[in-house]
Amino acid sequence: MNKWLVTVSIALVFAASGAQSAGDAEAGKGKSTACMACHGPDGNSLNAQWPKLAGQHPKYIEKQIRDFKSGARKDPLMTAQAAPLADQDIADLAAYFSSQKKTMGTAAADKAELGESLYRAGNAGTGVSACMACHGPSGAGNPDANFPALAGQHAIYTEKALKDFRSAARTNDTSQMMQGVIARMTDAEIAAVAQYIQGLNK
Known part of the structure; x- marks a missing residue:
């Protein structure tokens, strides 16, 4: 019985996440102007202190933006950027950056x-x-x-x-x-x- 409840719970979590608004990459590109200064026009940041977003999973990007917005993840700059974003904005930005190709680096x-x-x-x-x-x-x-x-x-x-x-x-x-x-x-x-x-x- 317990295994069944766990299985159902997991299925409901995935179903709920799938029910969120789908992101539109083209719309996200148009909304990404403010992001470009730090993360680059295609999500490949030139400053190594800021993460590359290109090619990242969209749901992961969405979670991080929502966490900045809610305060669950703290960064003064990102909190200010995330604050005005609606759910659809977040989904669109995530779709755009995830659709870009990440540049690779080399290890020391x-x-x-x-x-x-x-x-x-x-x-x-x-x-x-x-x-x-x-x-x-x-x-x-x-x-x-x-x-x-x-x-x-x-x-x-x-x-x-x-x-x-x-x-x-x-x-x-x-x-x-x-x-x-x-x-x-x-x-x-x-x-x-x-x-x-x-x-x-x-």
């Missing part, structure tokens, strides 16, 4: 080996889970579970995001999964895996 040679080991196998000695368990061997993420695509993301941005999860400056991850994983990672491990992700080409 002195960090790539450790980064790959952590990404693919974790650290059994300290209980750090492998990143690919949720984000996939190629860094493509898992759209059904709303786990983001990581491949090619700026190392500087990824490193900050991971440290924010570790310090609980960022807490909008599902069931605090990321906080639990990152709590056991050292600064050196975070830097290495961020570099590996930057150079991870699908």
Whole structure:
């Protein structure tokens, strides 16, 4: 009986998410002017402090914008940008940026080996889970579970995001999964895996 209830609950969650307004990429392009200054016209930011949005799963982009709007994720600049957006605006922007092709980077040679080991196998000695368990061997993420695509993301941005999860400056991850994983990672491990992700080409 309990298994049946869990199955039904999961199905209802996916059905609800599917019932949201579909995004229009062309409309999103027209609404993206304010986003371009930081994230680039095609979602490939030139400043490594700001994330690439190109090719990211639309539902993940939508969740982040809504979290900025609600205060569940905190950033003064993004909160101000998200505040006036209606649900359809958010869906349209997500559709546009997800339809763009992400540019890929390269990993720092002195960090790539450790980064790959952590990404693919974790650290059994300290209980750090492998990143690919949720984000996939190629860094493509898992759209059904709303786990983001990581491949090619700026190392500087990824490193900050991971440290924010570790310090609980960022807490909008599902069931605090990321906080639990990152709590056991050292600064050196975070830097290495961020570099590996930057150079991870699908």
